[in-house]
Amino acid sequence: MQVSSNNGLQSSECDTIGLGDKLRDAGLRPTRQRLSLAHLLFSQGNRHVSAEALHEEAIIARIPVSLATVYNTLHQFNEAGLLRAVAVESSKTYFDTNTSDHHHFFIESENRVVDVPASHITVTDLPEPPEGKEIARVDVIVRLRDKS
Amino acid sequence: MQVSSNNGLQSSECDTIGLGDKLRDAGLRPTRQRLSLAHLLFSQGNRHVSAEALHEEAIIARIPVSLATVYNTLHQFNEAGLLRAVAVESSKTYFDTNTSDHHHFFIESENRVVDVPASHITVTDLPEPPEGKEIARVDVIVRLRDKS
DNA sequence: ATTTGTGCAAATCGTTTGCATCTGA
DNA sequence: TCAGATGCAAACGATTTGCACAAAT
Numbered sequence: 001m002q003v004s005s006n007n008g009l010q011s012s013e014c015d016t017i018g019l020g021d022k023l024r025d026a027g028l029r030p031t032r033q034r035l036s037l038a039h040l041l042f043s044q045g046n047r048h049v050s051a052e053a054l055h056e057e058a059i060i061a062r063i064p065v066s067l068a069t070v071y072n073t074l075h076q077f078n079e080a081g082l083l084r085a086v087a088v089e090s091s092k093t094y095f096d097t098n099t100s101d102h103h104h105f106f107i108e109s110e111n112r113v114v115d116v117p118a119s120h121i122t123v124t125d126l127p128e129p130p131e132g133k134e135i136a137r138v139d140v141i142v143r144l145r146d147k148s
Numbered sequence: 149m150q151v152s153s154n155n156g157l158q159s160s161e162c163d164t165i166g167l168g169d170k171l172r173d174a175g176l177r178p179t180r181q182r183l184s185l186a187h188l189l190f191s192q193g194n195r196h197v198s199a200e201a202l203h204e205e206a207i208i209a210r211i212p213v214s215l216a217t218v219y220n221t222l223h224q225f226n227e228a229g230l231l232r233a234v235a236v237e238s239s240k241t242y243f244d245t246n247t248s249d250h251h252h253f254f255i256e257s258e259n260r261v262v263d264v265p266a267s268h269i270t271v272t273d274l275p276e277p278p279e280g281k282e283i284a285r286v287d288v289i290v291r292l293r294d295k296s
Numbered sequence: 297a298t299t300t301g302t303g304c305a306a307a308t309c310g311t312t313t314g315c316a317t318c319t320g321a
Numbered sequence: 322t323c324a325g326a327t328g329c330a331a332a333c334g335a336t337t338t339g340c341a342c343a344a345a346t
Contacts, residue, residue: 066303087237120275127268133292144281214328
């Protein structure tokens with residue numbers, strides 16, 4: 001839960017070096033705002049953020065970045081495989097920093113996405129995909145409601 | 149007025165009488181536009197429609213109905229359990245006329261939702277829901293991409 | 297210097313809402 | 322009658338886009 005980020009310049013190459021390479025490898029220029037956002041996203045364990053939430057976080061951390069850039073960045077990260085957009089029936093889009101094979105709870109009352117605890121859920125008996133298609137991935141959403 | 153509130157008779161492609169009862173049972177007044185939309189929705193087998201698509205269909209079928217009413221109606225049907233909103237990562241909301249327990253393909257290249265052929269897909273090893281929550285339902289989305 | 301990213305505001309898109317007008321029971 | 326439905330247009334929230342400016346290579 002460390003939040004304080006050096007606003008902008010990162011002369012200390014501790015973990016921003018890794019991020020820089022990560023971005024470069026993904027074909028993205030390691031700019032200030034991309035590095036900052038990447039830091040917010042990837043240095044706090046697995047997260048599920050909306051663009052708006054990340055933007056607010058950035059502002060609070062005194063990282064000057066516009067909402068448009070946050071959207072751009074999230075999509076670029078998503079396409080680069082650094083993030084994963086989660087499919088939930090909600091007006092907003094959520095991005096998951098955990099790109100490994102796993103599934104989600106969706107808490108209806110809070111509009112919140114949570115990882116399903118490790119390695120639970122097994123999907124078997126998958127159907128044949130239609131002609132000319134292949135399975136890109138399988139998403140399981142366990143929708144939770146408040147116990148009545 | 150007819151008195152039946154049984155569930156035995158399903159109207160797939162019959163008259164609007166069955167639909168009228170269906171709506172009445174759901175606590176919805178069987179108005180012209182609701183009956184017409186219900187007819188479009190339920191007399192053609194299982195469908196996955198967006199509000200806009202259904203609206204266009206209605207216009208083409210010379211059923212005068214506003215887009216706002218289509219939205220209202222879809223949501224009312226959804227809450228009444230006559231339809232099911234499908235969670236896909238897409239800007240639009242899709243409604244499924246098949247309310248039974250089943251799962252979906254999502255064809256990325258066409259932004260289209262399709263039922264998974266009967267009774268395929270088994271989900272096991274479901275996790276314990278967090279304290280105070282219960283599982284409302286489990287959705288599986290098999291995302292398909294064009295075979296490369 | 298050239299290319300790519302960024303910020304801002306305006307534009308878009310899907311969806312919702314306010315309100316005056318209709319309609320079905 | 323009269324609560325409940327409908328249509329329209331304006332309002333809305335999330336996301337995108339156009340373009341001038343700034344930063345990275």
